[in-house]
Amino acid sequence: MPRVPRLTTRIALGWAKRHARRFPPQPLEPLPTDTTARILLVNTTGIGDTIFCTAPLADLRESFPNAEIDVLVDRRRIELVETNPRASHVCSYPGKFKRVRATVRKLREREFDIAIIQHANDPDVVPMVAAARPRHMVGYESHTFSLLYSVALPPADRKGGDHTIDARLALCKAIGAKGEHWHTELFLDDGDRAQAAELLNSFELNTGEAVALNIGGSLPSKRWPVPRWVALARALADRGTPCILIGGPDDALLAEMVREYLPSDGPIFFAVGKLPFMGSVALLQMCAAHISGDTGLMQAGLALDVPTIALFGPDDPKWTGPYPKQQKAIVIEADHAERPKDYDRRLDKDGILMKLISVEEVLEALDSLSS
Numbered sequence: 001m002p003r004v005p006r007l008t009t010r011i012a013l014g015w016a017k018r019h020a021r022r023f024p025p026q027p028l029e030p031l032p033t034d035t036t037a038r039i040l041l042v043n044t045t046g047i048g049d050t051i052f053c054t055a056p057l058a059d060l061r062e063s064f065p066n067a068e069i070d071v072l073v074d075r076r077r078i079e080l081v082e083t084n085p086r087a088s089h090v091c092s093y094p095g096k097f098k099r100v101r102a103t104v105r106k107l108r109e110r111e112f113d114i115a116i117i118q119h120a121n122d123p124d125v126v127p128m129v130a131a132a133r134p135r136h137m138v139g140y141e142s143h144t145f146s147l148l149y150s151v152a153l154p155p156a157d158r159k160g161g162d163h164t165i166d167a168r169l170a171l172c173k174a175i176g177a178k179g180e181h182w183h184t185e186l187f188l189d190d191g192d193r194a195q196a197a198e199l200l201n202s203f204e205l206n207t208g209e210a211v212a213l214n215i216g217g218s219l220p221s222k223r224w225p226v227p228r229w230v231a232l233a234r235a236l237a238d239r240g241t242p243c244i245l246i247g248g249p250d251d252a253l254l255a256e257m258v259r260e261y262l263p264s265d266g267p268i269f270f271a272v273g274k275l276p277f278m279g280s281v282a283l284l285q286m287c288a289a290h291i292s293g294d295t296g297l298m299q300a301g302l303a304l305d306v307p308t309i310a311l312f313g314p315d316d317p318k319w320t321g322p323y324p325k326q327q328k329a330i331v332i333e334a335d336h337a338e339r340p341k342d343y344d345r346r347l348d349k350d351g352i353l354m355k356l357i358s359v360e361e362v363l364e365a366l367d368s369l370s371s
Contacts, residue, residue: 008097009123013144016127020147028114028136028150030176031064037113038068039175042120042129044093046218047277047296048320049119050077051303054084054185056118056168056177061086063177070110072129079278083187096122107132114138116171117149138174140167151175161318182323184303188282195275196282203269205242207286211366212301214292215254215272216247221314221348222293224357226254230261231359232291233268242267244287246280246297249273289369291362293354294320302326309365313353314345330365332357 031037039060043053050073060069070089071081082090089110094103107129115129117139126145130137139145141152151174156167165182173179200207213233217223229245236243245255245268255272262268271283281300284290289307292298294315301308307328310321314334322329334353343352 006123009144012123012127016130016145016148019127019130023130023133025148025150026136028138028175030174031067031114032176033064034066035064036066036068037064038111039064039070040091040107040110040112040115040129040134041069041071041118042115042125043118044072044074044125045119045121046074047077047080048294048299050074050080051184051186051296051299052164052168053118054081054086054303055165055181055183056116056172057081057084057086058183058185059169059172059177059179059181062181063172068110070112072107079276080186083189084185085187086185093125097124100124100128104128104131114175116175117143118168118171136175138171140171158316158319163323164319165323182325184299184323186278186281186300186303188278188285188304192278192282195279196286199271199274199279199283200286203242203244205244205269208288210242210244210267210269210287211236212284212287212290212292212306213243213245214247214290214295214297214301215245215258216251216295216297217293218295219345219348221345221351222295222354223254223351224293224311224354225351226257227261228355228357228359229258232362233258233262234266235359235363237263237266237268240267242269244269244271244283246283247272248277248280248297289366291366302329307369309362309369311354311357311362313351313357314343314348328369330369332361332365 043050068088071087072091075092075094112134114136115134120126130148136150137148138151139149142155146152156162169179215229233243252273284301284306285304290301291309293311302322310331312333317331317333321331334356
């Protein structure tokens with residue numbers, strides 16, 4: 001049975017249909033390289049998705065050096081792009097159905113020629129961008145509000161091995177960009193580096209000495225179990241390799257669970273919740289390697305080319321894992337032949353698939369990464 005849209009989505013879709021009749025989408029000609037067009041890149045979702053957005057941002061800037069290129073991101077992700085020299089201006093999305101009129105007014109003042117919808121889940125985002133009346137909107141035909149688009153591309157070929165970055169670059173190519181810049185980017189400032197250096201110094205560690213263990217995950221199904229992190233930290237300590245457990249404030253309880261089973265006198269250090277996100281990213285850059293589940297912090301490490309071992313359970317690493325051309329990145333994926341029938345990652349509270357990844361596999365990958 002088809003999924004029935006929520007009431008808010010149905011209301012927004014009704015508005016979109018009326019808007020499309022009043023302002024029918026117009027054909028879009030690819031932009032020349034010397035264009036001075038105003039382009040809005042829209043990505044209002046999570047940390048990882050916002051980092052993915054930096055690859056098409058770079059591609060647009062390299063393709064159209066004279067264009068005005070703005071980005072619209074969630075207010076909680078501003079720090080990921082505010083120091084990015086590729087962007088002309090950063091616009092803040094206040095949150096679902098918050099300050100809609102004020103946001104539309106600010107967007108309309110920018111007089112955009114093209115809005116590229118990279119990723120927008122909340123039902124007000126695309127209608128809000130449309131209400132700002134860009135001349136053209138570009139996105140995927142599978143999106144709920146694709147009736148507003150001048151260009152609506154077929155969905156990405158995920159079964160064929162497309163990466164999410166490939167999908168995003170395809171939208172850039174649709175307006176005449178090169179569609180070649182696959183590498184994501186983050187730009188740290190001096191404050192981020194100073195915070196990380198101070199914490200590293202408090203651990204009496206040198207840059208490039210420790211391995212970072214990112215214990216978090218947005219869902220229990222995406223987290224490597226606590227006993228595995230404990231065993232890995234112990235194994236690294238036995239090798240004489242310092243490790244730093246990292247993560248955000250939401251991972252504090254997990255960190256305490258890990259700490260309970262570790263010796264207090266080993267080269268094992270805890271940075272969970274001690275730094276803001278970009279400070280944690282700077283700390284990652286000061287580590288020899290990074291072991292992580294599928295999280296935004298993993299994507300941040302990859303953006304800075306931190307040697308990474310990515311642990312994947314329910315999700316497809318071909319879609320959201322390290323890009324195939326990413327250097328110094330190894331994916332360890334759970335054997336999906338062991339996936340229970342009717343498995344639902346949202347209901348998996350025990351990390352059933354993540355339990356299939358062994359400490360020995362991770363240690364072997366780490367040895368391979370450093371060789």
